[in-house]
Amino acid sequence: MKKFVALLLALMMVLAMGACSSNGTTTETPNDTAATDDAATTDDAATTDDAATEDTGAADGELIKVGFAQVGHESDWRTASTKSAQDVFTAENGYELSFVDCDNDSAVQLDAVRNFIQQGMDYIIIDPIVATGWDTVLTECEDEGIPVIVIDRTVDDSDKYVSWVGSNFKTEGLACGEWLKAYAAAQGITEINALVIEGSTGASATIGRTEGFKEIADREGWTILDSQNGDFTEAGGQEVMESYCQSYKGQFNVVICQNDNEAYGAMTAMDQAGVTYGVGGDVILVSFDANKAALQLVLDGKINANFECNPMAAPDVDAIIKQLEAGETPEKEVYMNESWFVAEDVAGETITVDGQEQALVLMTQEVLDARPY
Ligand code: AHR
Numbered sequence: 001m002k003k004f005v006a007l008l009l010a011l012m013m014v015l016a017m018g019a020c021s022s023n024g025t026t027t028e029t030p031n032d033t034a035a036t037d038d039a040a041t042t043d044d045a046a047t048t049d050d051a052a053t054e055d056t057g058a059a060d061g062e063l064i065k066v067g068f069a070q071v072g073h074e075s076d077w078r079t080a081s082t083k084s085a086q087d088v089f090t091a092e093n094g095y096e097l098s099f100v101d102c103d104n105d106s107a108v109q110l111d112a113v114r115n116f117i118q119q120g121m122d123y124i125i126i127d128p129i130v131a132t133g134w135d136t137v138l139t140e141c142e143d144e145g146i147p148v149i150v151i152d153r154t155v156d157d158s159d160k161y162v163s164w165v166g167s168n169f170k171t172e173g174l175a176c177g178e179w180l181k182a183y184a185a186a187q188g189i190t191e192i193n194a195l196v197i198e199g200s201t202g203a204s205a206t207i208g209r210t211e212g213f214k215e216i217a218d219r220e221g222w223t224i225l226d227s228q229n230g231d232f233t234e235a236g237g238q239e240v241m242e243s244y245c246q247s248y249k250g251q252f253n254v255v256i257c258q259n260d261n262e263a264y265g266a267m268t269a270m271d272q273a274g275v276t277y278g279v280g281g282d283v284i285l286v287s288f289d290a291n292k293a294a295l296q297l298v299l300d301g302k303i304n305a306n307f308e309c310n311p312m313a314a315p316d317v318d319a320i321i322k323q324l325e326a327g328e329t330p331e332k333e334v335y336m337n338e339s340w341f342v343a344e345d346v347a348g349e350t351i352t353v354d355g356q357e358q359a360l361v362l363m364t365q366e367v368l369d370a371r372p373y
Helices: 002-027 031-055 075-086 106-118 135-144 167-189 204-220 236-245 260-273 292-299 312-327 365-370
Strands: 064-070 095-101 122-124 148-151 163-166 193-198 223-229 254-259 282-290 305-308 332-333 338-341 352-353 356-362
Touching: 002 148, 031 095, 031 167, 031 352, 064 075, 064 106, 064 312, 075 095, 075 260, 075 312, 095 106, 106 122, 106 135, 122 135, 122 312, 135 148, 163 312, 167 204, 167 305, 167 338, 193 204, 193 236, 204 223, 236 254, 236 260, 254 260, 260 282, 260 292, 292 305, 292 365
Parallel strands: 064 095, 064 122, 122 148, 148 163, 163 332, 193 223, 193 254, 254 282, 282 305, 338 356
Antiparallel strands: 305 338, 352 356
16 A cells, blocks of 8 residues: 555655746746747737738838839929938838939839839839829729838829828918019019929929019019929020020019029029129029028029028938838827028018018028038
């Protein structure tokens, strides 16, 4: 009997040790514990990400695939906009960027967006060359569950995008008009005969700036002698200005260029035609964008005023994507901060635009040095 009890105890101990041994493998070593916890975390994350994948298409640990259908490469502003995206949407920041330069061709841009859909992008960024013709392709994006973020120029015939980040182009045009009114009054100029070099036809940047300036011109009884398309390029600005110099010789005292590159072209044309411009010149020269090279010309007194269009939208787009990844709802419209730069301290320190008092920034070397683009 004693032998039987001893055997039974020995058997129980062996069984107990076996049980201990099996538990120990799972819980005893910190590494194993970590491995178990990691596995649990991964599973949890996978579950969370499955949900996220349903919402946005982005999978855990993978780079977020972003397709960007950029307008083209027509201007220095555009170069700064592209750089802003390429600096932000990097692998280091968790992104894989597919970039398409659409060369100012709307058909190419629509194709680019459809290719992004086929490639299964997680997000699509569009800077619309023109403001209309978007609803069908944006519906296709929506049907595939791909969030679209519009930057810079607006889409005016569809709201099937998550957010838009950009500038109020009409405000820029209004600001230009209000500044010209104050400047002309301070200089004793009673008659305004303006020539406008527009940006690309159908672009919301062109539409807004044209409308804003015209509103003030009509209110003040100014004459807009002509308004033609310079396509936002230096060559376009030069070509339009060369023809203006011939057609309106001696008749104009204001030239409004809807971007800096057009202003460079217009300056070349006026130089060739013997027309002086800028501070102390025959012609008041105004530009939009406020790239650093153009602000140097404001500092030099060659351009009288420059109305900023801020190209650094990518950090805001990054923030919007992060909000979407977190299941949050971003703002539908995000406006960029912009400033109005002037060569002379004669039109006062502020202008009132659409009922809002806004500062005029007198161009100095210090201001120029601080500019980011
Ligand atoms: O849409 C923004 C405009 O497009 C900028 O003013 C111009 O420089 C660019 O090409």
